[in-house]
Amino acid sequence: xxxxxxxxxxxxxxxxxxxxxxxxxxxxxxxxxxxxxxxxxxxxxxxxxxxxxxxxxxxxxxxxxxxxxxxxxxxxxxxxxxxxxxxxxxxxxxxxxxxxxxxxxxxxxxxxxxxxxxxxxxxxxxxxxxxxxxxxxxxxxxxxxxxxxxxxxxxxxxxxxxxxxxxxxxxxxxxxxxxxxxxxxxxxxxxxxxxxxxxxxxxxxxxxxxxxxxxxxxxxxxxxxxxxxxxxxxxxxxxxxxxxxxxxxxxxxxxxxxxxxxxxxxxxxxxxxxxxxxxxxxxxxxxxxxxxxxxxxxxxxxxxxxxxxxxxxxxxxxxxxxxxxxxxxxxxxxxxxxxxxxxxxxxxxxxxxxxxxxxxxxxxxxxxxxxxxxxxxxxxxxxxxxxxxxxxxxxxxxxxxxxxxxxxxxxxxxxxxxxxxxxxxxxxxxxxxxxxxxxxxx
Numbered sequence: 001x002x003x004x005x006x007x008x009x010x011x012x013x014x015x016x017x018x019x020x021x022x023x024x025x026x027x028x029x030x031x032x033x034x035x036x037x038x039x040x041x042x043x044x045x046x047x048x049x050x051x052x053x054x055x056x057x058x059x060x061x062x063x064x065x066x067x068x069x070x071x072x073x074x075x076x077x078x079x080x081x082x083x084x085x086x087x088x089x090x091x092x093x094x095x096x097x098x099x100x101x102x103x104x105x106x107x108x109x110x111x112x113x114x115x116x117x118x119x120x121x122x123x124x125x126x127x128x129x130x131x132x133x134x135x136x137x138x139x140x141x142x143x144x145x146x147x148x149x150x151x152x153x154x155x156x157x158x159x160x161x162x163x164x165x166x167x168x169x170x171x172x173x174x175x176x177x178x179x180x181x182x183x184x185x186x187x188x189x190x191x192x193x194x195x196x197x198x199x200x201x202x203x204x205x206x207x208x209x210x211x212x213x214x215x216x217x218x219x220x221x222x223x224x225x226x227x228x229x230x231x232x233x234x235x236x237x238x239x240x241x242x243x244x245x246x247x248x249x250x251x252x253x254x255x256x257x258x259x260x261x262x263x264x265x266x267x268x269x270x271x272x273x274x275x276x277x278x279x280x281x282x283x284x285x286x287x288x289x290x291x292x293x294x295x296x297x298x299x300x301x302x303x304x305x306x307x308x309x310x311x312x313x314x315x316x317x318x319x320x321x322x323x324x325x326x327x328x329x330x331x332x333x334x335x336x337x338x339x340x341x342x343x344x345x346x347x348x349x350x351x352x353x354x355x356x357x358x359x360x361x362x363x364x365x366x367x368x369x370x371x372x373x374x375x376x377x378x379x380x381x382x383x384x385x386x387x388x389x390x391x392x393x394x395x396x397x398x399x400x401x402x403x404x405x406x407x408x409x410x411x412x413x414x415x416x417x418x419x420x421x422x423x424x425x426x427x428x429x430x431x432x433x434x435x436x437x438x439x440x441x442x
Contacts, residue, residue: 005382005417006270006389006431007409008097009044010053010239011037014073015396016276018305018359019296021073025399031076034086040398041087044094047405048419050430051095051126052087053219053239053391054080058101058137068304081113088121095427097126097219097237102159103152104132104141107200111166114216115208123213123426126237127163129220129230131156153226158197160218160234165193167215168438169205191438213426214435223251223339232258236433237270239391241339241363248273248365248386264441270388270431273381274364277374278395279403286368293395294356302355309358310337319352339363364393371407378408379417 013030014021021028027036041052057077061069069075084096096117100110110127118125131152132138138146147155174189192205220235222228231238232255242248256266280286299319307314312324323344340363344354360366367377381387394400412418424430 004419005378005387005412006237006272007047007049007418008051008053008095008237008239008272008389008391009040009047009049009401010055010274010391010393011040011044011397011401012055012073012393013037013077013397015400016360016362016393017293017297017395018072018301019293019298020396022296023292023396023399025396027398029076030397031073032078034078034083036398037078037083037087038090040401041091041094041096043398043401043405045091047401047409048422049094049392050389051097051124051427052084053097053128054084054099055128056080056099056101056130058132058140065304065308067300068298071298071301072304081117084125085117085120088117088124091124093124093422093425093430095124095126095217095430096121097128097217097427099128099130101130101132101137102156103147104137104143107159107162108166108202108206111163112206112208114163115167115206115211118211118213118216119208123211123428125211126217126219126427128239129156129160129218129234131222149224150226153222153230155199157230157233158199160230162193162195162197162200162202164215164218164234165195166202166206167211169193170210171438172210175209210438213428214437217427217431217433228255229258231255231269232264233262236268236428237272237431240271240273241365242273242386243339243343243363243365245381245384245386248381249384252386252388262441268433270433272389272391273387274361274393275378275390276361276364276366276393276395277400277404277408278366278368279374279400279407280368280370281407283369283373286370289395290360290368293360297356297359299352299355302352302359305358305362306340306351306355309362310340314351317351320350323349323351323354360395361393371411374408375411375415375417378412379415382417 014026020026030036044052057074061075080098084098087096114125114127169191171189175185176183195202217236218234219237220231221239223240252271259266278286278290303314413420
């Protein structure tokens with residue numbers, strides 16, 4: 001095939017299932033075990049993945065949900081940018097994508113950090129632009145009330161513009177370093193930054209040359225109306241949660257239409273839904289793994305996750321009863337709330353059944369089976385235009401990533417759906433994205 005799928009490995013320390021840390025195939029201290037992360041990144045690189053993807057959870061724990069939190073691993077994890085910087089030193093080709101919120105930092109600082117990293121690792125970095133959906137994070141930054149959803153996206157849009165201006169503050173070749181003439185940089189190739197917007201004002205430039213890949217890749221994960229528009233205007237990779245192939249295809253088509261309206265080529269964006277694969281050498285083995293994880297899921301954990309994602313306190317309700325109607329609007333992840341409500345109504349799921357779904361995939365596409373069955377499902381979404389690739393969410397780490405790399409990747413390669421070697425050195429080259437010129441819309 002002339003078109004091949006993109007794959008990123010979305011790494012949570014013990015795996016994506018909330019009970020993964022209790023499984024025999026996990027590493028119990030994974031959140032603060034750097035060697036564990038090194039092995040995961042090197043496994044993904046061995047599998048020729050485009051990138052490893054690191055999320056962020058800065059809210060820690062709170063007393064209101066302590067019965068669930070004390071049975072989960074969120075209280076122990078590395079800061080993403082620090083982690084992907086370290087992983088850059090122990091990998092050679094794979095990209096590294098880290099999550100940093102626009103809500104509680106400033107553009108210059110973020111732009112300088114990511115451009116530094118992109119110089120260090122030769123153009124393998126990506127920034128997952130988020131707006132901080134968790135309403136409990138604001139207090140860590142001294143903000144009593146979490147910023148409203150619409151205001152967060154307005155800030156994110158201008159924030160991204162300013163970051164890209166800083167990244168483009170020098171033209172390619174500006175640092176001539178001519179020993180004979182004594183000229184270190186050419187001032188005619190200094191673009192600088194002048195920005196005076198509704199939320200930010202800044203000038204000057206970074207003390208870092210332009211990235212080997214032009215700019216770090218911008219990744220975005222929002223699927224609400226403002227999230228889709230932000231993605232259409234700024235993102236080069238979109239991480240989305242879709243349950244159904246036709247819904248996924250409609251989502252991708254919608255983003256492409258929005259891009260056409262503003263004059264962006266659709267080839268400059270890769271839509272990569274999350275997929276939660278339970279891989280076994282046989283279907284029975286995969287189903288057994290699913291049952292093991294379901295049986296390890298404590299009800300308090302399932303209720304906490306589902307309550308936070310739907311905006312409804314479900315404690316005390318019958319677990320085998322229906323999901324109640326939630327608040328009309330939440331100030332957190334609105335697209336995920338909508339998706340879970342649709343799942344519950346469409347499939348007539350009880351609270352217990354829905355929290356078992358959430359405890360693993362958190363609303364993402366769940367598939368299970370032997371390597372051929374897994375590849376069949378990924379291929380169907382890919383060839384029908386529902387996805388450009390996938391953000392793979394291993395249930396248990398390191399076991400599930402090893403199974404995917406050793407069993408599923410060879411099947412995809414055999415079908416001509418995935419690369420058999422790296423042909424580029426930067427994350428943009430892995431993704432098939434063009435290197436942008438300074439000032440060019442991505």
